[in-house]
Amino acid sequence: xxxxxxxxxxxxxxxxxxxxxxxxxxxVNEVLEHSTMTTYNIAEVVxxxxxxxxxxxxxxxxxxxxxxxxxxxxxxxxxxxxxGLSEKIDASFGIxxxxxxxxxxxxxxxxxIYTADRAWKQFEKHTGITINLIR
Numbered sequence: 205x206x207x208x209x210x211x212x213x214x215x216x217x218x219x220x221x222x223x224x225x226x227x228x229x230x231x232v233n234e235v236l237e238h239s240t241m242t243t244y245n246i247a248e249v250v251x252x253x254x255x256x257x258x259x260x261x262x263x264x265x266x267x268x269x270x271x272x273x274x275x276x277x278x279x280x281x282x283x284x285x286x287x288g289l290s291e292k293i294d295a296s297f298g299i300x301x302x303x304x305x306x307x308x309x310x311x312x313x314x315x316x317i318y319t320a321d322r323a324w325k326q327f328e329k330h331t332g333i334t335i336n337l338i339r
Contacts, residue, residue: 210274211238213310215319216248216302218338219271223253228320228338235318240274242282242305282308292330297323307333 212235219241221228232239250264259267276282286301286308293299293307307327310317316334317324324335 209238210240210313210315211235212240212336213306213313213315213317214239214241214245214272215306215317215321215324216241216245216252217320218318219245219268220249220252221320221338222271223249223258223267226320226339231336231338232318236271237273239272239318240276240309240313240315241272242276242278242302242309244278244302244305246272246275248302276309278305282312285312289331293327297326307331310334 214232214236218228218232220226222232222236246268250261250268253259253264254261258264282305286304289304289307289311293304303324306317306319310333311331316336318336318338320338322337325337327333328335
C-alpha cells in the first residue's frame with residue numbers, strides 16, 4: 205500500500221455507518237476510495253454483521269473487501285504502537301484494543317481518522333491524531 209495514496213483511516217463505526225446508510229455516510233464516501241482500515245477492524249465489522257444477522261459471513265466479507273480496497277494488516281509495528289497508546293489512553297477511557305489499533309494506524313501513517321464515535325475527539329489531545337467525526 206502506498207502511503208501517499210491514502211487520505212484517511214476508517215474506524216469500524218465509520219464503515220458500519222456506510223453499510224447501514226446512517227448519518228455521516230456522505231463524509232465517509234468522500235474518502236472511502238483512498239482510505240485504509242486495519243484487518244482487525246474489518247473483522248470487527250464482519251463479526252457485528254454476522255452476529256446481528258444482517259448478512260452471512262461470506263456476504264459480509266465480500267462486501268467489506270469491495271469497500272476497503274487498501275486493508276492494512278496488523279503487524280508487529282502497528283501492534284507495538286497500539287499497545288504503547290495504553291500509557292496515555294488507559295482503561296478509564298473504555299476503548300478496546302481494536303480502537304487502539306485504529307488510532308495507531310492513524311498515528312503511524314500520519315492520516316486523519318474518520319469515526320462515528322464522538323468520544324474519540326478527546327484522543328486528539330492525547331495522541332496528536334486528527335479525529336474527524338462523521339456526524
